[in-house]
Amino acid sequence: MRFVLAGQPNSGKSTIFNSVAGYRAATANFPGSSISFTFSRALILGHEVEVVDLPGIYSLTSSKEDAGKAEGYLLEGSYDLIINVVDASRLGRSLELTMQLLELERPMIVALNMMDEAKRGGMEVDHEELSRQIGVPVVPTVGRRGLGLKELFRRALQHAHQGEDSFALTLDREVEEAREEVAELLETNGVGNSVPRRFVAEKLLERDAHFEREIYAQHPELKKQVRKVAAVLQKAHGWSADQVISGSRHAVAHCIEEEAVTLERPQIGWREWADRVFLHPWTGGPVMVAILGLLFWVVFRVGQRLEMPLVELTDQLGASLAEKLPPETLLGTLAGGALTGIAGGVAIVLPYLLPFLIGLAILEDSGYLPRMAYILDNFMHRIGLHGKSVLPLILGYGCSVPAIMSARILPSLRDRRITAVLASFIPCSARTIVIFGLVAAYMGPWWALGIYLLNLLIVVLLGNVLARTMEGASPGLILEIPELQLPQMKTLAAKTWLTLKEFITIAWPLLVASSVVLGLLEWANAAATINALLAPLTVFLLGLPVAVGMTLVFGILRKELTLVMLVQALGTTNLSAVMTEGQMLTFTLFVVFYVPCVATVAVMAKELGWRDTAVISAFSVVLALVVGVAGRFGYALFG
Amino acid sequence: MGDNSKLKTENSKLDWEIGWQSLVLNIYLDSDTMMTLVRPPGRALKYSWKITNPTLQTVRNYFHNRIRFSFWRVRNLMMALDSVDIRRQVRVMMIDGGHRVRAHLNTLGIHIGDWLTVVERAPFRGPVLVEINGTRLALGRGVAAKIRVEMDGALQPLVRRQPKAETEQR
Numbered sequence: 001m002r003f004v005l006a007g008q009p010n011s012g013k014s015t016i017f018n019s020v021a022g023y024r025a026a027t028a029n030f031p032g033s034s035i036s037f038t039f040s041r042a043l044i045l046g047h048e049v050e051v052v053d054l055p056g057i058y059s060l061t062s063s064k065e066d067a068g069k070a071e072g073y074l075l076e077g078s079y080d081l082i083i084n085v086v087d088a089s090r091l092g093r094s095l096e097l098t099m100q101l102l103e104l105e106r107p108m109i110v111a112l113n114m115m116d117e118a119k120r121g122g123m124e125v126d127h128e129e130l131s132r133q134i135g136v137p138v139v140p141t142v143g144r145r146g147l148g149l150k151e152l153f154r155r156a157l158q159h160a161h162q163g164e165d166s167f168a169l170t171l172d173r174e175v176e177e178a179r180e181e182v183a184e185l186l187e188t189n190g191v192g193n194s195v196p197r198r199f200v201a202e203k204l205l206e207r208d209a210h211f212e213r214e215i216y217a218q219h220p221e222l223k224k225q226v227r228k229v230a231a232v233l234q235k236a237h238g239w240s241a242d243q244v245i246s247g248s249r250h251a252v253a254h255c256i257e258e259e260a261v262t263l264e265r266p267q268i269g270w271r272e273w274a275d276r277v278f279l280h281p282w283t284g285g286p287v288m289v290a291i292l293g294l295l296f297w298v299v300f301r302v303g304q305r306l307e308m309p310l311v312e313l314t315d316q317l318g319a320s321l322a323e324k325l326p327p328e329t330l331l332g333t334l335a336g337g338a339l340t341g342i343a344g345g346v347a348i349v350l351p352y353l354l355p356f357l358i359g360l361a362i363l364e365d366s367g368y369l370p371r372m373a374y375i376l377d378n379f380m381h382r383i384g385l386h387g388k389s390v391l392p393l394i395l396g397y398g399c400s401v402p403a404i405m406s407a408r409i410l411p412s413l414r415d416r417r418i419t420a421v422l423a424s425f426i427p428c429s430a431r432t433i434v435i436f437g438l439v440a441a442y443m444g445p446w447w448a449l450g451i452y453l454l455n456l457l458i459v460v461l462l463g464n465v466l467a468r469t470m471e472g473a474s475p476g477l478i479l480e481i482p483e484l485q486l487p488q489m490k491t492l493a494a495k496t497w498l499t500l501k502e503f504i505t506i507a508w509p510l511l512v513a514s515s516v517v518l519g520l521l522e523w524a525n526a527a528a529t530i531n532a533l534l535a536p537l538t539v540f541l542l543g544l545p546v547a548v549g550m551t552l553v554f555g556i557l558r559k560e561l562t563l564v565m566l567v568q569a570l571g572t573t574n575l576s577a578v579m580t581e582g583q584m585l586t587f588t589l590f591v592v593f594y595v596p597c598v599a600t601v602a603v604m605a606k607e608l609g610w611r612d613t614a615v616i617s618a619f620s621v622v623l624a625l626v627v628g629v630a631g632r633f634g635y636a637l638f639g
Numbered sequence: 640m641g642d643n644s645k646l647k648t649e650n651s652k653l654d655w656e657i658g659w660q661s662l663v664l665n666i667y668l669d670s671d672t673m674m675t676l677v678r679p680p681g682r683a684l685k686y687s688w689k690i691t692n693p694t695l696q697t698v699r700n701y702f703h704n705r706i707r708f709s710f711w712r713v714r715n716l717m718m719a720l721d722s723v724d725i726r727r728q729v730r731v732m733m734i735d736g737g738h739r740v741r742a743h744l745n746t747l748g749i750h751i752g753d754w755l756t757v758v759e760r761a762p763f764r765g766p767v768l769v770e771i772n773g774t775r776l777a778l779g780r781g782v783a784a785k786i787r788v789e790m791d792g793a794l795q796p797l798v799r800r801q802p803k804a805e806t807e808q809r
Binding site: 058059089090092093096121123242243246247250279280281370373374375377378381387476477478479480481 | 738739741746748751758764772774775780782
């Protein structure tokens with residue numbers, strides 16, 4: 001048995017999904033937070049059910065590529081039931097998608113989600129009336145608090161067992177006639193068995209590119225006949241056929257909404273007041289700077305507090321280990337390397353990673369990110385992009401991989417490519433650890449802030465250059481601003497854990513293994529050879545210690561490795577003893593800019609193609625060298 | 640056909656409608672004589688005459704000026720969304736953009752004839768924040784400039800309402 005969660009962006013599909021599947025799909029309070037399918041098996045009332053979480057779609061005619069995938073799955077995938085998640089507070093608009101899903105004529109039930117928000121907005125939704133109107137079961141839920149979900153899945157199971165297909169609603173008379181006519185044309189030509197003919201007919205009338213391509217390739221003679229029907233429809237209404245259909249659907253959805261909803265006075269609460277401050281022309285910008293500054297400061301403070309005792313502890317451990325197993329022996333080298341790897345993870349990475357992830361999760365869940373997109377739209381236009389690009393860029397501070405993937409929320413290919421490239425240059429949490437663990441810890445927070453600002457400046461300049469060289473204009477910002485939400489501890493914890501788990505299961509073993517390998521290489525004196533090979537770069541250009549060369553190689557695997565490897569290579573956790581401040585600055589600058597890590601390169605290759613990825617990687621090394629050298633001499637002159 | 644008293648000329652019935660891309664004026668001189676005037680987008684006023692009766696040519700000069708005035712009025716009653724003040728309720732009259740922008744706005748709930756409120760305008764030609772049916776949308780200035788709205792209900796949009804009987808027969 002397989003259930004599909006489908007609905008408009010930010011209607012709470014992933015939240016419902018997570019409630020049955022455990023925290024698997026990342027949720028956030030902005031439209032387009034899920035970018036790929038997530039599958040999970042769940043046990044519901046003793047039945048094993050597979051649940052599929054689709055990315056949000058605004059309508060089944062969406063022209064975006066990623067939405068096309070979700071659309072394709074809904075059309076051709078094999079599943080037993082659609083759970084249409086509907087945002088009750090945006091009922092009228094959501095019903096337009098519901099009506100299109102009904103046309104698929106598959107078993108379907110509606111989860112009327114976000115009932116609490118609808119109530120706050122002064123909407124009393126009568127779900128029984130709604131169910132009568134659209135002819136499928138409707139279950140009211142509050143996904144965020146888990147209300148009604150048990151009932152939802154009970155009804156879903158029941159409905160899937162009955163296997164009752166849904167019926168399309170009747171639209172405008174002329175539309176219905178045109179649809180019938182085209183459906184008959186299709187039938188005589190023997191087209192469309194898997195998908196309802198009336199649905200295909202509607203898509204052809206709307207001139208949906210995907211269906212036109214598929215059907216007219218086999219039956220070119222149909223094109224003229226369908227266009228003729230569309231022309232009749234156009235003549236009757238005076239606008240093009242797709243607008244007639246969309247307008248008719250809008251009207252029907254509006255009628256249903258009027259039947260099912262009683263309007264009351266909306267409650268004005270803290271959300272409205274907060275929004276007034278966040279979005280006010282005068283206070284919006286300063287408040288945003290203050291929020292980001294606070295995030296930076298808290299991460300630094302908390303990280304520092306946690307780091308110091310941990311570093312002391314691990315230093316002691318390392319010293320006692322060195323006494324028992326002298327590092328000259330092979331076993332000692334191995335044990336020492338492993339300990340540095342583990343210690344590096346605990347003492348250096350976690351103290352900064354944890355508060356940073358929590359802070360980012362709060363920003364995501366509260367719904368502040370789309371507001372930042374609104375405030376920064378103007379600024380992004382200067383670069384040649386628009387406000388929506390802010391979302392991937394901010395996510396880039398967490399991890400480049402989801403950031404590059406989330407660039408898909410942008411409608412134009414040009415914007416998507418530019419944003420993906422820029423996101424790869426944003427210092428992700430791994431690079432943040434290097435910045436905090438090295439520069440902020442030893443040189444002070446202002447230097448770290450300076451690195452962030454310098455990075456931002458370079459990203460802006462790069463964006464400007466890219467936007468000028470790539471043709472096409474940006475289509476402009478059209479972004480839904482969701483309601484502000486108080487982030488819930490449970491989701492925050494689950495979300496932080498999801499990212500942290502990835503660090504612990506993937507990065508940490510890698511860290512320990514690389515540490516051991518580095519130890520071995522040192523023991524076998526191979527590290528010296530590699531370091532000597534890299535010496536022109538590290539010593540001559542950047543003025544760094546020779547031992548640093550290896551760490552930069554490991555950094556390509558994961559950027560955190562550079563810092564932990566540095567500890568291993570230089571043989572102490574107290575780095576200020578072996579590196580000058582200028583060297584730290586140069587090292588950090590180089591690490592921030594040079595080749596993105598393997599995972600990022602892989603996802604970039606998938607999104608942009610290998611050629612571009614190679615160009616960008618090569619460019620990033622040159623950029624890192626330039627910035628590093630500039631940092632070295634800049635610090636020598638002014639520091 | 641919208642019946643609009645503000646735009647009526649003295650001696651004849653003047654009717655107009657706003658198409659998707661153009662402004663159309665119909666002037667009924669008598670029961671079977673109609674002048675149709677079309678202003679294509681981005682072009683100067685051009686109009687065609689469908690007058691069979693030659694005596695009516697004398698009326699032409701008179702109407703020429705009235706018509707130009709009417710266009711001026713219509714154009715001024717309709718404004719781009721990006722120039723609307725905050726906390727104003729306006730009604731969408733036409734969307735100037737191409738198919739994709741229109742479809743995108745439609746899916747987000749902005750249709751011709753819908754009322755929306757301008758909630759906030761970002762400074763320095765930043766985006767406009769509008770509220771429509773309880774949803775808040777940020778629209779870049781470029782997009783907002785493509786949405787033509789009117790403020791006080793002086794104009795009637797070209798929206799064919801669904802006859803109630805048909806939509807209820809599900």
